[in-house]
Amino acid sequence: MAEIHPVLKNRTSGLSFSKEPLAPEKLETMLEAFRWGPSSANKQPWRIIVVRTPEAHKKFDEGLSDNNKKWATEAPVKMIIMGNPEEQPPRFDQDRWLLDVGLALENMLIQGCDLGLTVHAMAGWDEEKILKNFNVPAPFRVAALFAVGEPGKFEDLSEEMQKKASRPNVRKPLEEIVFWDDFGKAGKP
Ligand SMILES: Cc1cc2nc3c(=O)[nH]c(=O)nc-3n(C[C@H](O)[C@H](O)[C@H](O)COP(=O)(O)O)c2cc1C
Structure with a gap:
């Protein structure tokens, strides 16, 4: 089997950020990668709020889950990734x-990783707080939060976060997730 693309293999959800600011050009490149995401019927139902000022950082941090507060508050740039369910309505109740x-978010993760940045998507947050704190109008919903910055040092993480960062990064084997010709049927490429 040929190796998968190195950026796919090397991407990880990092936890440490340096104090260095994120260069505007890198931020722009990441946002551009997001913009080029594929979507059903090219509806592009996404929006992003980029958090930069100290006041906006505070409002963002308030919406984080307790676990994410342990590391994500340190990120120099944070983002709220939103979607409009009316721009891409449900189909078959989905x-x-x-x-x-x-x-689109994966595009940004991959691009950020290729730029050598620490990139990390989050599902642990309080949607009500985020919507309210950032004046997000209905019908927009929060899909994910995002933290990005230049990578920091492992040694600067708390002991608990060092442990989290040291967890083995594993995936289910192909045999468990790929079936051939029928659900559950084993096979080979
Ligand atoms: C949609 C999404 C939500 C996630 N939410 C969180 C989160 O709230 N907190 C966290 O620490 N990591 C979060 N992660 C990171 C995952 O834990 C991580 O992707 C997974 O463990 C695989 O590790 P890797 O990304 O380093 O390969 C999230 C990842 C994705 C894609």
Whole structure:
């Protein structure tokens, strides 16, 4: 089997950020990667709020889950990744906007990783707080929060976060997730 693309193999959700500011050009490149995400019927139901001022950082941090407060508050740039369910309505009783937004988010993760940055998506947050703190109008919903910055030192993380960062990064084997010709049927490429 040929190796997968190095950026896919090397991408990780880092926890440490340096005090160095994120260069505007890198931020712009990441946002551009997000913009080029694929979406059903090219509806592009996504929006992003980029958090920069100290006041906005405070409002963002308030919305983080307790676990994410342990590391994400240190990120120099934070983002709120949103979607509009009316721009990509449900089909067969399924939220379809979330899939589009998730694909654009992965574009940004990959691009950020290729730029050598610490990038980390988050699902641990209080949606009500985020919507209120950032004056997000209905029907927009929060899909994810995002933290990005130049990588920091492992030694500067708290002991608890060092442990989290040292967890083995593993995936289910292909045999467990890929079936051939019928659900559950084993096979080979
Ligand atoms: C949509 C999404 C939400 C996530 N939410 C959180 C989160 O709230 N807190 C956290 O520390 N990591 C979060 N992660 C990171 C995952 O834990 C991580 O992607 C997974 O453990 C695989 O590790 P890797 O990204 O380093 O390969 C999230 C990742 C994704 C894609």
